Amino acid sequence: MIRLVAALLIATPFAGLAGWPLTSANSFVQAYVQPSVEAVVWTGDHPTPGLGRWDDDAFFAPRLRLKADASAGSHLFLHVNAALDRGFDPGSRADGETRLDEAILRWRLFEDERLNIQLGKFASFFGGWIPQHDFFDDAFLLAPLPYSQIVGVQTRDPAALSPGAITARSAGRAPAFATLDKQNWASTIWGPNYACGVAAFGSTEHFDYAVEFRNAGLSAHPDSWEELNFANPTVTARLGYRPDASWAFGISGSHGSYVEKGAPLVRFDRGSLERSSAGFDARWSHHSLIISGELIYSTFETLAAGDLETVAWYLQTRWKVAPGFWIAGRFGQILANDASGTGDAGTEWQPDIWRAEAAVGWRITSQLLFKASYAHTEGDAAAGHDLLGFGLGYQF
Amino acid sequence: MNVAAILLILCLPSAMLAAEPATGGVTGKVPLPARTNSRIAVEKYTGSISGKVGSPPLPKAGVWIEGPGLTPSATPPPIQLSQKDYQFATSMLVVPCGATVIFPNEDPDYHNIFSLSKTKRFDVGRYKTNERPPPRVTFERAGFVRLQCEIHEHMKAAVLVVNSRYFTVTDETGRFTLRGLPPGTYELHAQFDESSKWNMPVTISAGRITEVNLTAPAQ
Numbered sequence: 125m126i127r128l129v130a131a132l133l134i135a136t137p138f139a140g141l142a143g144w145p146l147t148s149a150n151s152f153v154q155a156y157v158q159p160s161v162e163a164v165v166w167t168g169d170h171p172t173p174g175l176g177r178w179d180d181d182a183f184f185a186p187r188l189r190l191k192a193d194a195s196a197g198s199h200l201f202l203h204v205n206a207a208l209d210r211g212f213d214p215g216s217r218a219d220g221e222t223r224l225d226e227a228i229l230r231w232r233l234f235e236d237e238r239l240n241i242q243l244g245k246f247a248s249f250f251g252g253w254i255p256q257h258d259f260f261d262d263a264f265l266l267a268p269l270p271y272s273q274i275v276g277v278q279t280r281d282p283a284a285l286s287p288g289a290i291t292a293r294s295a296g297r298a299p300a301f302a303t304l305d306k307q308n309w310a311s312t313i314w315g316p317n318y319a320c321g322v323a324a325f326g327s328t329e330h331f332d333y334a335v336e337f338r339n340a341g342l343s344a345h346p347d348s349w350e351e352l353n354f355a356n357p358t359v360t361a362r363l364g365y366r367p368d369a370s371w372a373f374g375i376s377g378s379h380g381s382y383v384e385k386g387a388p389l390v391r392f393d394r395g396s397l398e399r400s401s402a403g404f405d406a407r408w409s410h411h412s413l414i415i416s417g418e419l420i421y422s423t424f425e426t427l428a429a430g431d432l433e434t435v436a437w438y439l440q441t442r443w444k445v446a447p448g449f450w451i452a453g454r455f456g457q458i459l460a461n462d463a464s465g466t467g468d469a470g471t472e473w474q475p476d477i478w479r480a481e482a483a484v485g486w487r488i489t490s491q492l493l494f495k496a497s498y499a500h501t502e503g504d505a506a507a508g509h510d511l512l513g514f515g516l517g518y519q520f
Numbered sequence: 521m522n523v524a525a526i527l528l529i530l531c532l533p534s535a536m537l538a539a540e541p542a543t544g545g546v547t548g549k550v551p552l553p554a555r556t557n558s559r560i561a562v563e564k565y566t567g568s569i570s571g572k573v574g575s576p577p578l579p580k581a582g583v584w585i586e587g588p589g590l591t592p593s594a595t596p597p598p599i600q601l602s603q604k605d606y607q608f609a610t611s612m613l614v615v616p617c618g619a620t621v622i623f624p625n626e627d628p629d630y631h632n633i634f635s636l637s638k639t640k641r642f643d644v645g646r647y648k649t650n651e652r653p654p655p656r657v658t659f660e661r662a663g664f665v666r667l668q669c670e671i672h673e674h675m676k677a678a679v680l681v682v683n684s685r686y687f688t689v690t691d692e693t694g695r696f697t698l699r700g701l702p703p704g705t706y707e708l709h710a711q712f713d714e715s716s717k718w719n720m721p722v723t724i725s726a727g728r729i730t731e732v733n734l735t736a737p738a739q
Contacts, residue, residue, distance in 0.1 A: 156560050193560045201562050230562070236572040237563075247565065255565035325566055329628045332566040364567060369630040369648045372567065409630070411645035447643035448636050490636045490668060 155194040162187040162259045164515035166214055169508020173479070173501040174272045175315070176511070177306060178215040185214040189259075201230040212315065212346040216307070223346075225318045237327040245349065247316035249325060249334035249362045250342060250376045251418050252405030257316045263442040264483045265497035265513040269456030270312040270420050270436035273504070276460075276474040277310040277424045277432055279343060279384045282397050286428045290463050290473045310343035310382060312401075312422055312436045312458065317342055319349045321357065332364030332374070341382045341399055343422075348384045356381035356395045370410050376403040382424060392427060399424045412444040430464030432473055440481075448487035455480050477503035493517045542726030545699040550581040550710045550718065550734050552694040560674065568671050570629055574605030579712070582614040582680035583696045584687035585722065587706035592616030592685045598656065600624060601667075601677065603631045608667065608677035614687045615679060617662050623647075624654040632670035639663030639681060646671070664714050680711055697729065710734055 146155040166172075167182040176183065187209035194202040205226035211217035212225075230242035247254050253271060256262050266272055276293070278285045321338030340348045341358045358380025366372045382399040383392075400423050407416035417439035424432045438456030445451060457478045462470030483497040499511045563569045596619040602609045604626040615621060625631045625647055633655070634643035640663070644655035659665065659681040669675040680687075690696040690710075701724045708722040718734045 154560055193562065195560045195562065201560070203562075203564060226564075228564075232562075237566075237569055249566065255567055327566050327570045329570045332570075334566060366567075366570075369628065369646070409646050411647065412643075414646075444643060444645065447634060447641045487636060490666065 153194070153196050155192065158191045158193075158519060160189045160191070160260070160517060160519040162189060162515060162517040164214070164265060164513050166511065166513045168511035171507045172215075173499065173504060173507045173509065173511050174266055175216075175274065175306060175311065176214040178218070183215055185210055187259075198235060199232045201228075201232065203228040203230070213306070216346075239324065239326040241322070241324050243322040245318055245320045246323065247318055248313070248338075248342060248360055248378075249323065249336055250313065250317070250360050250378055250401070251362070251403050251420065252372070252374055252407055252416055253418060254316045259495075259515070259517050260493055260519065263440070263450060263452035263485055263495075264454065264481060265495055265515050266481065266499050266511065267315055268418070268438040268440065268454065269458060269477070269479045270418065270438065271315055272311065273458060273477060273479070273501075274306050274309040274311050275434055275458060277343070277382065277399075277426075278308055279310050279345065279382055280308045280387050282383055282387060282392070283427055285426050285432075285473075287463060287471055290429055290471050293473075307345045307347065310399075310424070312420055312434060313342045314344060314346065317344070317349070318346070319344065319358070320352060321354070330366050332366070333362070335359070335361045340384075341380050342378050342401060343382050343399060344384055351385050353385070356383070370408055372405075372407040374403075374405045376405070377401065397425045397427070413441065414443075415439070415441045426463075428464075429471075429473065431461075432463060433461040434474065435459045450485045452483040452485070453481065454483075475503045475505060477501060491519045542703065543700045544703055544724040544726050545697060545701055545729040546585070546708060546722050546724060546732055547695075547697040547729050548732035548734055550583065550690050550694040550696065550712065552579055552581060552690070552692075552712060553716055562674075563672075568629060569606055571627065572605060573674075574607045576607055576674070577609065577611040577677065578692035580610070580612040580692060581690045581694060581696075581710050581712040581716075582612055582682070582687065583690060583698065583708070583710045584614065584680075584682040584684045585698065585701065585706040585708050585724075586682075586684050587704060589702070590684045590686055590706065592618060592683065594618065596620075596685075598622055601679070602626050603633070603669070603675070606672055606675065608675060610689070611677050612689050613677070613679050614689055615659055615681055616685055616687070617681055617683050618658070618660060619681070620656050620658045621679060622654050622656045625649050625651065630671055631675075633667055634670055635665050635667050635679075637663070637665045640665045640679075643670075664711060666714070678713065682709070699729070708732060708734075 163186045189207045192204045206224050208222045226246050228242050228244040228246045233239045319338040319340040323336035325334035339354050360378040362376040364374035378401045381394045383394040383397050403420040405418040419437040422434050436458045440454035442450050442452040459476050460474035463473040479501045481499045485495045487493050495515045497513045596616045598620040600622045601613050602624045623633050630646040632646045639661050642657050662681050662683040665679040667677040688698050703724050703726045705723045708720050710718040
């Protein structure tokens with residue numbers, strides 16, 4: 125059904141409705157439909173660093189996106205964001221798919237932003253990157269390292285995460301996880317994490333706050349975002365403080381099961397293996413410069429390898445050197461503890477990884493945007509090092 | 521005081537009035553498009569709007585006349601276009617060539633006004649409430665400049681830069697009146713956006729307001 129709705133929404137522009145504001149006679153009901161096209165060409169090493177997956181020298185990832193906003197009065201809003209592309213992660217559905225990324229029904233309780241309640245499928249409130257993840261808002265083509273790099277936690281077969289298996293992988297006697305199907309493994313946060321659920325959030329002059337209750341964990345693969353099963357929910361909260369417009373700080377927390385659907389539940393149930401995360405984000409901006417970063421600590425419970433812990437961070441900057449033209453840079457790391465082995469021995473379950481990135485963006489017109497992005501990753505022995513992307517986006 | 525002096529005093533005011541050039545005016549109505557380009561003012565994610573969003577400014581068109589001797593002064597005074605309640609103060613600002621527009625921010629959050637229009641490409645960056653000095657942009661060339669805010673997509677306005685010292689803005693119904701025009705035959709222009717433009721010849725007579733009828737947009 126979700127896909128049918130998405131397909132209808134994708135077809136809407138060709139029915140002559142797209143790109144236009146729509147208003148009822150008394151202006152009580154308003155709608156705004158915004159189609160766009162994003163076309164990215166990726167090229168680089170194999171296996172691909174990050175969440176992409178392809179075998180050719182280059183991969184063409186076009187995306188037709190349709191966003192629609194509607195309001196009834198000043199308190200009720202609907203937002204829909206659908207896509208037709210070759211997979212949420214480049215190459216994950218190379219033959220193409222139609223997907224509903226966001227479908228939000230929001231009730232604004234007051235005339236200002238003090239308190240909103242929304243339900244549906246929506247991006248997580250965790251951290252500081254997600255509010256700017258849209259192609260036309262993000263300075264880069266690739267998500268920051270914690271949002272785009274898998275780590276050695278098996279979300280669909282947690283029982284396989286034994287000290288023996290970790291040791292075999294570490295010693296090279298078993299395939300490294302990055303060469304395996306990436307959907308079986310966790311990312312610290314998987315992209316914007318469009319999961320389903322309910323959230324309450326708001327803003328005042330100095331504070332932002334949000335609590336969300338959703339069906340899938342932050343590390344869950346996109347297929348799990350649509351699973352309407354709230355038996356093992358993930359609860360996430362964020363508190364942001366803005367002393368003035370220049371500075372923004374936030375702390376986030378998330379707790380819930382990381383085991384995804386399809387996992388063989390032999391010696392455990394999904395609720396018995398949980399992950400917890402705590403994050404700190406900060407942003408400073410003034411005139412043409414924005415500097416922002418995040419630090420995320422995560423711990424994953426396992427059946428036999430102890431608690432697997434990661435610390436992931438990144439720092440990024442964007443500088444507009446001319447109207448519509450910017451340059452950007454980013455550096456990030458993922459550091460991990462050792463898994464519990466036999467006796468007191470610790471086993472490396474996750475290599476330390478770092479990634480350095482550079483990007484340029486040129487907003488040629490208010491509708492047309494070109495971006496180029498280069499990423500160099502080190503430490504992940506099973507994946508390549510270099511990834512280069514060129515993207516062109518057009519908003520109709 | 522002799523009679524000649526008394527006559528001089530009595531005649532002086534009328535002589536001064538006669539020296540002041542007689543002017544006329546033009547009035548009419550611009551057929552504003554029924555469809556406006558307003559966008560729902562709701563943020564998808566938190567952090568960019570912390571107060572109440574005001575109603576969008578009503579759509580208006582700019583009107584001006586062009587002709588010999590009507591070019592703007594070399595140093596037109598600066599004009600202010602503020603942002604308050606996450607909206608521009610007006611949807612349409614008409615300025616003469618060479619004018620400087622000041623963009624004060626009266627909201628607690630950042631605004632970032634920019635334009636990628638061919639007439640004027642600029643980006644003032646992110647600036648705070650009542651930042652001093654407020655960002656300012658000088659518009660040298662005549663043309664239509666669409667304004668946007670990088671942070672708040674719903675914010676829309678336009679600066680219409682005209683090569684004239686006689687200009688005005690319609691009300692929301694499209695009505696306008698231009699007064700104080702020197703008598704003569706000129707070209708009357710009106711513009712709503714990049715594509716909705718009107719122009720027609722108009723003759724200004726001293727002491728009267730000429731009624732004009734602008735119909736379909738000129739292409």
